[in-house]
Amino acid sequence: MRDSVDHFLDQWAAQRSDLDLEAMGAVARLLRLSRLVNAQVGQYFAEHSMETWEFDVLATLRRSGRPLTPKELAASVMISSAALTNRVDRLDDSGYVTRQAVPHDRRSLHIALTDKGRELIDKTVEGHVRNQRKIISSLNGNDCDELNRVLRTLLISLGDTR
Numbered sequence: 001m002r003d004s005v006d007h008f009l010d011q012w013a014a015q016r017s018d019l020d021l022e023a024m025g026a027v028a029r030l031l032r033l034s035r036l037v038n039a040q041v042g043q044y045f046a047e048h049s050m051e052t053w054e055f056d057v058l059a060t061l062r063r064s065g066r067p068l069t070p071k072e073l074a075a076s077v078m079i080s081s082a083a084l085t086n087r088v089d090r091l092d093d094s095g096y097v098t099r100q101a102v103p104h105d106r107r108s109l110h111i112a113l114t115d116k117g118r119e120l121i122d123k124t125v126e127g128h129v130r131n132q133r134k135i136i137s138s139l140n141g142n143d144c145d146e147l148n149r150v151l152r153t154l155l156i157s158l159g160d161t162r
Helices: 004-015 022-047 052-064 070-077 081-093 115-135 141-157
Strands: 097-102 105-113
Touching: 004 022, 022 052, 022 115, 052 070, 052 081, 052 097, 052 105, 052 115, 070 081, 070 105, 081 097, 105 115
Parallel strands: none
Antiparallel strands: 097 105
């Protein structure tokens, strides 16, 4: 079976047979997959009256197991500090997070989940995991392992390490 990327690769090959199109195909498939997966993930969150960014911030706080500084949180969700401030303001207004002063350091603060925020993220993450499983359901266990290995290698080669 052929995918939509095969179609435009065929077109390029007909016009420029001198090009090695393997990398173009791989990158195009990654980009298309990203858009398709983001749409399905976004749809899941919309069905639960949540924005993807809200899940990202709440999930980051939940999986860290502790309150985070704004700098730690911004680095983990890969957004600017200005964008984070706006997002934390909105989550604070909704009662999902609080800002806590750091004892003995008046210049620092921590962002923490409230009980309401913890309850929301715990409930939502379960369905999110099921949705992700559904998204990759066409892959068997070995395929999924291999996909994770290949994607990890690519991410590391591009500097996405921690």
